[in-house]
Amino acid sequence: xxxxxxxxxxxxxxxxxxxxxxxxxxxxxxxxxxxxxxxxxxxxxxxxxxxxxxxxxxxxxxxxxxxxxxxxxxxxxxxxxxxxxxxxxxxxxxxxxxxxxxxxxxxxxxxxxxxxxxxxxxxxxxxxxxxxxxxxxxxxxxxxxxxxxxxxxxxxxxxxxxxxxxxxxxxxxxxxxxxxxxxxxxxxxxxxxxxxxxxxxxxxxxxxxxxxxxxxxxxxx
Amino acid sequence: xxxxxxxxxxxxxxxxxxxxxxxxxxxxxxxxxxxxxxxxxxxxxxxxxxxxxxxxxxxxxxxxxxxxxxxxxxxxxxxxxxxxxxxxxxxxxxxxxxxxxxxxxxxxxxxxxxxxxxxxxxxxxxxxxxxxxxxxxxxxxxxxxxxxxxxxxxxxxxxxxxxxxxxxxxxxxxxxxxxxxxxxxxxxxxxxxxxxxxxxxxxxxxxxxxxxxxxxxxxxxxxxxxxxxxxxxxxxxxxxxxxxxxxxxxxxxxxxxxxxxxxxxxxxxxxxxxxxxxxxxxxxxxxxxxxxxxxxxxxxxxxxxxxxxxxxxxxxxxxxxxxxxxxxxxxxxxxxxxxxxxxxxxxxxxxxxxxxxxxxxxxxxxxxxxxxxxxxxxxxxxxxxxxxxxxxxxxxxxxxxxxxxxxxxxxxxxxxxxxxxxxxxxxxxxxxxxxxxxxxxxxxxxxxxxxxxxxxxxxxxxxxxxxxxxxxxxxxxxxxxxxxxxxxxxxxxxxxxxxxxxxxxxxxxx
Numbered sequence: 001x002x003x004x005x006x007x008x009x010x011x012x013x014x015x016x017x018x019x020x021x022x023x024x025x026x027x028x029x030x031x032x033x034x035x036x037x038x039x040x041x042x043x044x045x046x047x048x049x050x051x052x053x054x055x056x057x058x059x060x061x062x063x064x065x066x067x068x069x070x071x072x073x074x075x076x077x078x079x080x081x082x083x084x085x086x087x088x089x090x091x092x093x094x095x096x097x098x099x100x101x102x103x104x105x106x107x108x109x110x111x112x113x114x115x116x117x118x119x120x121x122x123x124x125x126x127x128x129x130x131x132x133x134x135x136x137x138x139x140x141x142x143x144x145x146x147x148x149x150x151x152x153x154x155x156x157x158x159x160x161x162x163x164x165x166x167x168x169x170x171x172x173x174x175x176x177x178x179x180x181x182x183x184x185x186x187x188x189x190x191x192x193x194x195x196x197x198x199x200x201x202x203x204x205x206x207x208x209x210x211x212x213x214x215x216x217x218x219x220x221x
Numbered sequence: 222x223x224x225x226x227x228x229x230x231x232x233x234x235x236x237x238x239x240x241x242x243x244x245x246x247x248x249x250x251x252x253x254x255x256x257x258x259x260x261x262x263x264x265x266x267x268x269x270x271x272x273x274x275x276x277x278x279x280x281x282x283x284x285x286x287x288x289x290x291x292x293x294x295x296x297x298x299x300x301x302x303x304x305x306x307x308x309x310x311x312x313x314x315x316x317x318x319x320x321x322x323x324x325x326x327x328x329x330x331x332x333x334x335x336x337x338x339x340x341x342x343x344x345x346x347x348x349x350x351x352x353x354x355x356x357x358x359x360x361x362x363x364x365x366x367x368x369x370x371x372x373x374x375x376x377x378x379x380x381x382x383x384x385x386x387x388x389x390x391x392x393x394x395x396x397x398x399x400x401x402x403x404x405x406x407x408x409x410x411x412x413x414x415x416x417x418x419x420x421x422x423x424x425x426x427x428x429x430x431x432x433x434x435x436x437x438x439x440x441x442x443x444x445x446x447x448x449x450x451x452x453x454x455x456x457x458x459x460x461x462x463x464x465x466x467x468x469x470x471x472x473x474x475x476x477x478x479x480x481x482x483x484x485x486x487x488x489x490x491x492x493x494x495x496x497x498x499x500x501x502x503x504x505x506x507x508x509x510x511x512x513x514x515x516x517x518x519x520x521x522x523x524x525x526x527x528x529x530x531x532x533x534x535x536x537x538x539x540x541x542x543x544x545x546x547x548x549x550x551x552x553x554x555x556x557x558x559x560x561x562x563x564x565x566x567x568x569x570x571x572x573x574x575x576x577x578x579x580x581x582x583x584x585x586x587x588x589x590x591x592x593x594x595x596x597x598x599x600x601x602x603x604x605x606x607x608x609x610x611x612x613x614x615x616x617x618x619x620x621x622x623x624x625x626x627x628x629x630x631x632x633x634x635x636x637x638x639x640x641x642x643x644x645x646x647x648x649x650x651x652x653x654x655x656x657x658x659x660x661x662x663x664x665x666x667x668x669x670x671x672x673x674x675x676x677x678x679x680x681x682x683x684x685x686x687x688x689x690x691x692x693x694x695x696x697x698x699x700x701x702x703x704x705x706x707x708x709x710x711x712x713x714x715x716x717x718x719x720x721x722x723x724x725x726x727x728x729x730x731x
Contacts, residue, residue, distance in 0.1 A: 121430045124427055144391075160390065170394060181282075219376055
């Protein structure tokens, strides 16, 4: 392996690990606005990873995906979520289904599981970025866990966006980006989902006087 | 070519038009004529598919073969009857002040976006575009479910949005994994998610990656199908959604979600022995069937009753696909059509009952035979069809599925089905075990379901409920569906049969 590729591979791994660290920080964070900031930071790292992969491999269209990530996930979506938080006047997550230390331990276990699951398929990947696939799966699982562990509508949305970041890292790092039309469609869906959540929190606040999804218990068997 | 364009552009245009039109009458005319145009275009497309085998246009973005065309038939047929039903249903809701007149336009806009997303998901050649369109259906329908803006409907809409988005994010990882395995084999990036290109090289793809990809896609798309244990959003969503939307969700959206699962199954089966996908589908199908039939016993809300029946029927279709072979797959596909018609009929009926009795509780509805005689006949037909009684068509498809399960050891080479379910000695005992289990819960379901329906139809009507029912536009689809359920039980028209047989050949790997 030439030295430049080796260095590049190390850099991509480093960026992926930074994304994973952001996940842990989100799980450990009670303040809603900090969660949103951490999501924005994670998306910035994602854009950096994508740009790095684009630079190292010469696939020009990944630059485009990186730019879209910055616009939508670093700027627009966090802005929408911050507006929602301001308007609703909620700043902290008080009730959690699982407390923070236990949550962090579970996340550690999830990372191990992710590496375990992807072990048989990792050798197939490109040399440059193949370890990122395991990290991507770990991020998806932690995002999933965040959605289960938290009760506020905003943090559930952040959990969903983190999952989406994980999928995107997998696509960019492991397979050098999806076809452009698919990437555009995914970005569009994520953006619309963000807008819809914004409208929902508004209506939930009006109707239930709370954005705590644990108050959503009218419907059950 | 033109038929594909009409099918895709029709809903978009109608949706945009709905935003600028304010008169209810014009909205209904636009809606109905769009659906009529879609039905005509779909008929033309079916003829083309029957003649040419498959259609690929719009620069390879659209690919329609017998399987996707069959799903499109279901979408347009149910959509057309739904637009007729909505004519009387929505006007009535507006007249009673349940929704403001100016929100009718929003309703039709979302409805047509929902329709567009489903058509796009069915026609997409790329697995990625298919994913984007299926997520689009979630985004379009969440506000339709919450359209009445009550506490319960907001809760149901939110639950639906979150659960289905999560599910579908997992499915996206499955798509990424498929891409991961194919991009090096195919080389060309733009082709690497194309269904035809993938099928062509499927035997060169890495089996381990495909296994993982299929599990992610099954769990993800299975959430939208409503398979147990990912089903918890479904009863809430169906019971809170306006009746025509519930009919579309249960009859059509589930079918489209099953279609996406079938597409990935067809791909993975090329690279792996079909027991792998078959066992997974069979396990999920049997679990859904059993859990749903138990939950049906404790329902007090008739819309939730129909919702659990949907889970049960999807489980049944999955058992058919899981067993595989010609008979099982044919039965499963035919069951999708029968279930779509029967379930849409059931939800239309539920809408009629709800408008008269103003309650969703089964205990609050008595003497339907005297209060709404036409609706009473329709609910009896829907009930008998949904529990699988002859002479209605679901009986035929259920019989096909059961006989496929019983005969699996002799008719097809997909052995060892049911390893997860019964640990018996021989293959014969295994399939016998599944059949016994299946029939037992079918009886449980029959009792539970017909007991509830019977309670609603007979007895003395509660005081203060107006009696008698006059004909409206909304009754026309009820009659057509009753005739369809009866007719399909006796004869399967030649074009549908050819379409189904060819669709089976798309799924079953030889």
